[in-house]
Amino acid sequence: MPKISKNSEGVSKKEEILNAAIILFAEQGFSNTSITEVAKATNASTANIFYHFKTKEELFLAALQNVKEGIISHFDEYFKDREFENGLQMMEEIIAYYLYIAGAMEQWFLLLHSHYPYRLALVNEVCREHLEKTYNSLVEIFEKAVVKGKEDGSIADVDSRKTALVIFSMIEGVVRFKIYNLYDSGVLFAELIKSCNKILKYKE
Amino acid sequence: MPVITIFSGNFCHEDAIVKELVKATDYNLTSQQEIVKKASTLSKIAEAKITEAFMEKTSIFNKFTHEKERSIAYLRLAIAELIENCGDQEVIFAGFPVHLIPRDINHVLRTCLIADIKYRVKTALIEQSGQSEKNAMKFIKEHDKNSSAWVKSIFSIEDPWDISIYDMVIPVDKTTIKDTAALIVEKSKSGAVEYNERSKGAVRDFHLAAVVETALADEGHNIGVSAKNGAVKLTINNNVLMLKKLEEDIKSIAQKVHGVTSVETEIGKNFYQADIYRKYDFEIPSKLLLVDDEREFVQTLSERLLLRDMTSAVAYDGESALSIVDEDEPEVMILDLKMPGIDGIEVLRKVKATKPEIEVIILTGHGSEADRKICMELGAFAYLHKPVDIDLLSQTLKQANEKIKNNLKK
Numbered sequence: 001m002p003k004i005s006k007n008s009e010g011v012s013k014k015e016e017i018l019n020a021a022i023i024l025f026a027e028q029g030f031s032n033t034s035i036t037e038v039a040k041a042t043n044a045s046t047a048n049i050f051y052h053f054k055t056k057e058e059l060f061l062a063a064l065q066n067v068k069e070g071i072i073s074h075f076d077e078y079f080k081d082r083e084f085e086n087g088l089q090m091m092e093e094i095i096a097y098y099l100y101i102a103g104a105m106e107q108w109f110l111l112l113h114s115h116y117p118y119r120l121a122l123v124n125e126v127c128r129e130h131l132e133k134t135y136n137s138l139v140e141i142f143e144k145a146v147v148k149g150k151e152d153g154s155i156a157d158v159d160s161r162k163t164a165l166v167i168f169s170m171i172e173g174v175v176r177f178k179i180y181n182l183y184d185s186g187v188l189f190a191e192l193i194k195s196c197n198k199i200l201k202y203k204e
Numbered sequence: 205m206p207v208i209t210i211f212s213g214n215f216c217h218e219d220a221i222v223k224e225l226v227k228a229t230d231y232n233l234t235s236q237q238e239i240v241k242k243a244s245t246l247s248k249i250a251e252a253k254i255t256e257a258f259m260e261k262t263s264i265f266n267k268f269t270h271e272k273e274r275s276i277a278y279l280r281l282a283i284a285e286l287i288e289n290c291g292d293q294e295v296i297f298a299g300f301p302v303h304l305i306p307r308d309i310n311h312v313l314r315t316c317l318i319a320d321i322k323y324r325v326k327t328a329l330i331e332q333s334g335q336s337e338k339n340a341m342k343f344i345k346e347h348d349k350n351s352s353a354w355v356k357s358i359f360s361i362e363d364p365w366d367i368s369i370y371d372m373v374i375p376v377d378k379t380t381i382k383d384t385a386a387l388i389v390e391k392s393k394s395g396a397v398e399y400n401e402r403s404k405g406a407v408r409d410f411h412l413a414a415v416v417e418t419a420l421a422d423e424g425h426n427i428g429v430s431a432k433n434g435a436v437k438l439t440i441n442n443n444v445l446m447l448k449k450l451e452e453d454i455k456s457i458a459q460k461v462h463g464v465t466s467v468e469t470e471i472g473k474n475f476y477q478a479d480i481y482r483k484y485d486f487e488i489p490s491k492l493l494l495v496d497d498e499r500e501f502v503q504t505l506s507e508r509l510l511l512r513d514m515t516s517a518v519a520y521d522g523e524s525a526l527s528i529v530d531e532d533e534p535e536v537m538i539l540d541l542k543m544p545g546i547d548g549i550e551v552l553r554k555v556k557a558t559k560p561e562i563e564v565i566i567l568t569g570h571g572s573e574a575d576r577k578i579c580m581e582l583g584a585f586a587y588l589h590k591p592v593d594i595d596l597l598s599q600t601l602k603q604a605n606e607k608i609k610n611n612l613k614k
Contacts, residue, residue, distance in 0.1 A: 136448060
């Protein structure tokens with residue numbers, strides 16, 4: 001777990017609170033996390049936290065938004081000015097980078113893999129939008145690779161959307177293996193790439 | 205010149221009545237088997253598999269495969285093609301698939317044949333000699349459960365014989381076979397069920413919607429479809445997070461169907477109920493005991509509750525009620541007051557003394573105000589009078605269940 005950053009250069013108190021909230025919500029869940037704990041972790045007063053976020057739910061939503069923006073901007077940054085040989089190679093790199101991010105920013109994925117946001121999404125439109133946007137962006141990245149590969153011939157004539165979703169769910173499964181310590185997912189990496197290659201090159 | 209549809213309880217003389225009907229008119233019969241056969245040809249799903257769509261029990265794998273929904277989509281297409289092809293010819297459709305015909309096709313006369321359960325058991329024993337009464341009862345209950353689940357999945361109502369989904373519901377225990385057929389023929393000649401341009405258009409819309417639905421089902425989607433003059437509306441009922449992606453996908457599938465001029469999507473009213481079944485399970489008590497010496501009443505009540513997914517045990521006197529309480533620990537008890545041997549008030553007293561967590565609902569035909577007072581003081585959950593409104597009773601059961609759950613939390 002990365003340490004909660006103290007009020008150093010460039011990090012506002014609000015951001016600091018959000019970072020702490022992400023870690024605490026991700027590790028302990030929504031109901032087991034109190035505002036007092038968030039306050040303690042950031043050397044802030046509860047009044048200060050309630051000044052920025054009116055309720056615990058609002059803090060949670062802001063944390064989720066932060067995760068969404070973090071993931072999207074990381075991928076944007078990664079793709080900037082990057083050239084790929086072909087669609088298949090692009091897919092390989094996306095998978096590798098996805099797993100890298102999931103390891104480096106584990107708390108983001110821990111939060112996304114907890115049950116609470118999905119329950120909240122049923123009754124809270126803002127939560128729903130954050131989640132939808134997050135997953136749309138991720139699937140689009142995979143889909144872009146499939147479309148590209150179909151154009152340049154490195155990927156067979158598959159259904160782009162469905163294939164992207166299937167590969168994405170495989171990768172998400174491996175991430176789950178990692179965050180819940182089900183199995184050493186490092187061992188699976190080479191086989192995962194091979195399996196995706198088989199799916200993408202297979203002609204009926 | 206209408207279409208006649210027949211939906212019937214088992215052992216309600218369906219075959220004899222249809223035979224009589226065909227004799228009295230020039231109508232051709234299309235049976236459930238024929239509709240299933242056509243659906244099977246269109247979909248290449250085995251007939252037996254399609255028939256499973258009429259069963260209450262769904263394969264545990266259905267959540268991932270949507271096999272049942274695909275079968276139903278093809279049944280709809282089959283019956284849509286059959287209706288469109290017969291034009292203004294006179295036909296009878298029978299069986300479960302008839303409920304798939306939308307209400308706005310108004311040259312359809314919808315009939316239902318039903319009788320009370322005692323009569324049906326009697327008929328079963330005559331029609332299938334050597335059958336035991338218990339078996340016949342089991343057979344009937346199973347059929348009713350399937351009918352109920354089927355009707356519920358289409359109209360969201362529990363009672364498969366509910367008048368609101370038919371033009372006529374005929375009690376065949378009170379009407380002869382000949383008279384039943386005559387009643388149907390007479391009604392079919394009334395102007396209300398005439399074949400005209402409007403209903404012809406409705407058939408075309410039904411057919412187009414069915415084609416779109418099967419195209420979606422073939423791609424694994426389970427989406428409600430309606431059509432109006434080529435304009436198709438897709439209703440998403442299953443909650444998904446990546447909603448925009450799903451909308452794009454289903455729109456592009458629908459747009460490729462010949463005859464579709466425009467496509468729009470909407471969110472169904474069940475969309476935000478993530479898992480309505482799970483919610484349902486929590487609302488009703490799972491262990492319910494009915495205690496009443498009037499056997500017929502208690503049987504009927506048990507059946508009505510079964511249609512609402514509540515299974516219940518039955519005791520006919522106070523002694524057996526108390527022994528069930530000891531052995532099985534029901535959560536809720538519906539109790540009559542006047543019974544031979546240990547009466548209701550005594551049962552209530554004993555139950556509340558030994559197992560106060562059991563909620564007891566008194567249901568009595570002749571109770572006085574004084575009885576009511578005693579019962580409430582003894583700790584009864586509610587005091588209701590016979591005849592009881594089934595909605596009120598299930599409401600009360602849900603409230604009792606809530607109380608039990610709240611007690612558990614403490």
